[in-house]
Amino acid sequence: MKVRLEFDIDPAEAQRVTPLLDAFKDFVDALNSVDLNKFTPYPDSDPCLNGDTPNSTPPREHRPPRQTRQRPRKRHPPLDNCDRLFAAVAQARVPVKRAASQLQQLMARPEQPVAEHHVVAAATSELVDPSKVCNHPSRAANIVHTLSACGDSLLQRFSNSFTAEAAHQFSKPRHIHCDRAQFLGYSDGLATMVQQAVITADTAIDLVLNLLRSTPSWTAAVTTLCKLAETCEPPLEARVQDLKKLTCVKHLLVDVANSAEYSYDIQYLNGITGWNIPLSNLNKQAKQR
Missing domain, CATH: 1.10.1240 (Methyltransferase, Methionine Synthase (B12-binding Domains); Chain A, domain 1)
Known part of the structure; x- marks a missing residue:
């Protein structure tokens, strides 16, 4: 390696820079006297070049990932x-x-x-x-x-037994303000079996007709009819084969509608089915009050 220095010095300033020139000459002489063969070359692998430093902290021990607690399976x-x-x-x-x-x-x-x-x-x-x-x-x-x-055998046995027991429970004389929860399960079960085609809609309507012909059974009849109307899809008109039965049901409901205690049931039934069972004047007055 060669280094060449050039100085442009004014003659009037030669005396001032003489010490500086002498220092440069001494520096050059010192460089020329150095024996480069005495220096030990760098090793092929320098720890500093590899990112390691002498006396550095040893790497942390590898730990397995922390296991998360699994949620217990839902037990049936x-x-x-x-x-x-x-x-x-x-x-x-x-x-x-x-x-x-x-x-x-x-x-x-x-x-x-x-x-x-x-x-x-x-x-x-x-x-x-x-x-x-x-x-x-x-x-x-x-x-x-x-x-x-x-299987069909078990289902048929259940439907026969349940329908007969429901008819027996519905036919029991009950007060107009009775607790409907006592027979609501039977109404719900019949409506569900009609919806799932376990029994025909005509079978359920026949049962309702028999109940409507007896005043003490009106509550069970109206409750079951409301359950049938709200559960069955398509509606009853599309399920009942003998539409005369539905016409008879509507006529009998007119007598039920004369009682103010059944006003909510009749209005609810009219709203679901689109029927127009008229309310009596006394019933309308009670509703307005």
Whole structure:
């Protein structure tokens, strides 16, 4: 390597820069006297060039990633008997498919299989329990779906038994201000079976007609008819084969509408079905008040 220095000095200032020139000459002489072969070359791998520094802190020990706590799986209630099974499926705490599978296992187990009449009794008891009828909007549908998934034989046995028991319960004389929860489960069950085509709409309308012909049964008749109207889709007019039955129902409802206590039921029924059951003058006055 060569370094060349040039100075442009005015003659008048030569004496002032003489010491500076002498210093440069001494510096150059010193460089020329250095033996470069005495210096040790750098090693091929310099720790400083690799990002390491002498006496640096050793790298931290590798630790496995922290395991997050897994949420416990949702445990389904035990379904070791029919009562628990239908209580769980009615509240939608277990899927219908799982409940149906478990029910089939209970009925087919080698030791002490559950008989069909026990299944029907357990399903009916859960469906009509007055303390549970308002707990879940799909409780009747869940129970009927579970029975339907277990075969036509079981479903037919349930529908026959339930319809007969419902007719018996509806026919009991009741006060006009009675607690409808006592038979609401039967109304809900009948409407659900009509909706799922387990029984025909004509069968349910025949039952309502018989109830409307007896004044003590009006409350059960109107409640069941409202349940049929709000549950069935398509509506009753599209389901009933004999439309004369519906015409007869409407005529009988005119007598019911004369009682102010049933004004809400008649208005509710008119709103759902589009019927025009007239309210009596006395009923209209009570409504205005």
